[in-house]
Amino acid sequence: MKLSGTVLDLNSTDYSSTLDPSYTMLEFDNLRVFPIDTESVIPDPPSLLPQTNGTVCSICADRATGKHYGASSCDGCKGFFRRSVRKNHAYTCRFSRQCVVDKDKRNQCRYCRLRKCFRAGMRKEAVQNERDRISSRRGEGHGLGTLSISVLLQAEAGTHQFAALTSPMSCDINAKKIAGVGDVCDSMKQQLLLLVEWAKRIPEFCSLPVDDRVSLLRAHSAEHLILGVTRRSLPYNEIILLGNDFVIPVSGPEIEISRVAARILEELVKPLRELDITDSEFACIKTIVFFAPDCPGLEAPQTVRRLRFQAQVLLDQATCEQRGRFGELLLILSPLQSVAWQMVESLQLARILGEASVDSLLQEMLLGERVAGTLEQRTGFDQPRRLHKSFDQPILV
Amino acid sequence: MKLSGTVLDLNSTDYSSTLDPSYTMLEFDNLRVFPIDTESVIPDPPSLLPQTNGTVCSICADRATGKHYGASSCDGCKGFFRRSVRKNHAYTCRFSRQCVVDKDKRNQCRYCRLRKCFRAGMRKEAVQNERDRISSRRGEGHGLGTLSISVLLQAEAGTHQFAALTSPMSCDINAKKIAGVGDVCDSMKQQLLLLVEWAKRIPEFCSLPVDDRVSLLRAHSAEHLILGVTRRSLPYNEIILLGNDFVIPVSGPEIEISRVAARILEELVKPLRELDITDSEFACIKTIVFFAPDCPGLEAPQTVRRLRFQAQVLLDQATCEQRGRFGELLLILSPLQSVAWQMVESLQLARILGEASVDSLLQEMLLGERVAGTLEQRTGFDQPRRLHKSFDQPILV
């Protein structure tokens, strides 16, 4: 820590641009409490202020001495990361894994500091063995698998963009309308189409036989709906937020719907919020759910199994060696499956009672009923098929 | 952290910025502002101190262990200064603030000792905030984790012994009889009672509130049945082996039953055989399934969640760092849950069709129907309850 580093350094840089915005926001919000009006506080000589992102440690906001292990950081965080990785340290947080990591407090919780190192982009592979050098610098594509975090994150981002065009979300949570049964069905339909869009952005999916593509899309679509609504609802306690900007309160007028909403909040939102799940982790989980090798009628189950294997190894990496975290995330899949089934049952009931008019897409994907060619039509999968009989090339954008 | 300040900093006139004005330091402050004795303004020159400079504590003349907080000092004075500053101690001198501070008498007046620390050049700014705990030394008993592999293996072994007494198994697989619906129900009942025996052998289970014990036993009993039959059937390809020595072939006379058997073989036995699952891993998985924190109506869900966490960390350890193995094992839980549900549905159907006479224990544990006191009666959980109203001690052997 150099002398010039003061609290005022915090003013100078837009941290959110250098860090994954999904996790530390809370901490940074806290930090920003003081410095919003910089001009009025002290007119610092420009020379003392870090000019670029590169001069600030993305872990603790101390002055950075360069890029280390993949993240711009100070010597302290650099040394801390190296020691932690070399000695294979397993720290535990004495609090609730939400400790603030800044220049002053960085030594107060090693668990949270190490987590922040990983999240800022430090990679343990970059720490070398004692007394030896890595020969090839640019060896970035580590691993056997073809799936990569970046592909998954891009697929996610692309789909979100796509969704933003379709249905813009309002800002004020209190202004949102409570969903009726019809709104829920609309949202589900919309989200299922987004799932197809998402899948199309994964090259490994596109290389599968067309029948397997359809099978996978149908197999766990309900879980994907629940997963999506869970992610969207992470900030809330009493409501879940649908993709079409409607909300479902836990104590709403539709008993059956609210029951599912309550389970989503209790069994999924709550634990995931406590874990403070990252975007990468979410992307991996979605992929793990998607590539379901037990899906009935699969032509290439071993390929799907291999893809799921890659995805779970990616998730393991994404959890940054935090003791128990990988397991806790995978264990979310059980309640996810359970809640998804309850949702499907509710939908079925609603249809029987005549409360909901179930679209043929919902019928095929969620209720598992064959409606001739629905999925193929909606997704454009059938077109190339007409062209050549044994089509198995990537089709889509 | 670079300590740019030198001993000479004490000469600076702005005492208020370096000294806490609230208590003892204020007096020292005053001493400097109105110097009664001029020596006290500047740190004692090393030459005036007894013996050689670096090896002697400038406060008490004990052997120094280095420079601490700006003054060459012994560990005692170092620790004393840190504690005093951290805790903001305000000492007072019982005499006339002229106490001798040497190795023998340094503990006789804390006021004079602290004053001498400051005068020797120690600066309170050099004392940092509290850090994270190290706990590398004594605390290997990792306080939280009570669950251990050996307890789980013993519970397993004990239950198997118990089972061997009840129903001995024949050796020749070809000699075994094909199970009818009644045999299946008998086997399930027997296995459920064994599940209770197993649970009783886990002290952490016995320490739970009695209602939670009952809830956990009911919650995932179907999965435990499937898990048991999976393990028993690991050597086979075309049949599953029940606990009462009957078998179910995948192509048997009972279509509904065989369908479940086929899924068990395909989705559970096959992948677990490929992984060559060990006893320890199996024991952990069983425990993970058992301690289900989302189980409805739990009094102590956090305790159950902690136990499951311990179990999954144990499983992680049991996989011996083999890349991807832990994830593959946890991902078995999805088909396990799915197959278990299908089994329950089949059972329900069989009961409705009058094919099976479902015992009240099965009814309560598998079908989730409340049959007054069945579980409590069968498992002996009610006896102590009758004895005292608010019973919550471990009951069983």
Next chain:
DNA sequence: TGTAGTAGGTCAAAGGTCCT
């Protein structure tokens, strides 16, 4: 051949631990 960038290493002086 130099220089920027980022690995690796060192050790004084912080920290914490735990028995007395």
Next chain:
DNA sequence: GAGGACCTTTGACCTACTAC
């Protein structure tokens, strides 16, 4: 609870290797 002998961690500063 405080003292202090003893051990761990931190981080400022340094060297070394590689790519341009």
